[in-house]
Amino acid sequence: MKPIHPVFAALGAAFLLGAGGALAQPVNVAGGVLVDGAGMTIYTFDKDVAGSGKSSCNGPCARLWPPVPLTVEWIESPYSIVTRDDGSRQLAYKGKPLYRYAKDGKPGERKGDKLEGVWHVVAN
Secondary structure, three states, rough: OEEEEOOHHHOOHHHHOOOOEEOOOOEEEEEEEOOOOOOOOOOEEOOOOOOOOOOOOOOHHHHHHOEEEEEOOOOOOOOEEEEOOOOOOOEEEEEEEEEEEOOOOOOOOOOOOOOHEEEEEOOO
């Protein structure tokens, strides 16, 4: 896997270390799509409005589609931060909140792609 943005490589551990020393989910590219640090596919949701600063997937939806968490104070474009209904922070790409799919059991799976016509892998 290679970093999406050259800044990620330059920042290294500084980017990955968040409040309290917890690791944030680094975003990488594998097979042409965004994946988290564990290689799990990342998705967007059509019901989210880019740039709105909020997620439309909360409660039961978020249990099936866990948000990609953010534990750092700053990031660089094209990434941004969304504050969720519960107050937690979520990583966004080009203004759209990012999610994983709970039924993807191993790195590289894309079971959630095009699910219900509203969930999509994030191509790069």
